[in-house]
Amino acid sequence: MKSKSPEIDQSTEEKIKQAARELFQTKGFSATRSRDIATKAGINLALLNYYFRSKEKLFNIIILETMQEFFLHLSEMLNDGSSSFEEKINKIVANYIELLTNNPDIPIFILSEIRQNPEELLSKFKMKEALMRSNFMFQLKEGIERKEYIPINPLHFIMNLLGMLIFPFIASPMLKKIGELNKEEFLKLMNERKNSIPVWILNSIKTNPSK
């Protein structure tokens, strides 16, 4: 059933996807109602199934696209041949804080969904290779051999970096309460972290910082 009016089609199709994206990302699959998607998209309920067959099929599209968006550019940043390990960290941190500032619900959405359906979803992204065999990882190991960095299991390093990077966005409502921060103040803190996380994470593994 290919349409003959692609603009209008894609317009409604895109309206549905956008509404679905917002609702699925903030409320999850089960708490999101087909009727809420339709209302938010400003379309008739039946159009949802007309365009996407089922709520579940629509959801699969959204989660996949969301993960693709999240991992977009990661491989490039990890394998940029012209940058040092520390430069890569700067780049990655800045990139992801920017992304998460604009899409703060993505991490909990992705991680919750992976938790419910690990094999299915993880099989579609070869993160193991992308990460562990990257130039970034090679440079870390190199730095450890050179005694520039303390001996650390690269996986621990990844956990620390991702934890510092992603956790504040997952826990933002709690952190805002604890720090008595409004939205702007919180975002200002997140922006500070673009520069600070690289300093902290590198300090945490540097062997002899008193050069």
Next chain:
Amino acid sequence: MKSKSPEIDQSTEEKIKQAARELFQTKGFSATRSRDIATKAGINLALLNYYFRSKEKLFNIIILETMQEFFLHLSEMLNDGSSSFEEKINKIVANYIELLTNNPDIPIFILSEIRQNPEELLSKFKMKEALMRSNFMFQLKEGIERKEYIPINPLHFIMNLLGMLIFPFIASPMLKKIGELNKEEFLKLMNERKNSIPVWILNSIKTNPSK
């Protein structure tokens, strides 16, 4: 309707709560069916409403108890007058890695729920006071004044510590895939972090580690 057979009563009531706890914590409120709770608890469906009035009331009890469990002992650890800042970090890290090892679903459960209902839930826990006015925070600021630690916004420090501590459990399925780890290997890594996180987090803020 107070019961006259407290042991048996609490037994079924507790069976329901335990089943509800497991299901709510792993699947969330919306994806958990009353019938699944009843089946898992081995009781008749109607007993759920007999004991707890509604699925929602049962859920409120579970989320509250879960949060209480999670914050249990935190205040004491933060305000132990006889321990240093670094000792407190050791204690807190070990305590929470132990807790999270046994209850890996708690963080995503709590953080998701807070995200849906921030005011309601956060108002019931005075985390701001517990944390920001703790001896732990005082000791951090003291260390900064003494130039022992770099100037860091205490909130940033909290984010880093909690990120390192909690994030790996939230992202465990992904990390297992990336690191090709089975359950035991993952838990071994988490156990290593009991000793390592204090080292890393302190290195990240120490001013002159070349003593």
Next chain:
DNA sequence: AAATGAATTAAACAAATGTTTAAAAATTAT
């Protein structure tokens, strides 16, 4: 302009789901 096909709509359907009811069973009190 008529005809064809796509897009949209209102309504209905069927299954799932939280909740209630009324009777039976089990327990406790008299």
Next chain:
DNA sequence: ATAATTTTTAAACATTTGTTTAATTCATTT
């Protein structure tokens, strides 16, 4: 032992919710 109360059960109920149907509107083609 009997009566009263609590606990448990099977069934029904009322909504919600994902999906489908059939008719209508809209756009495109001939």
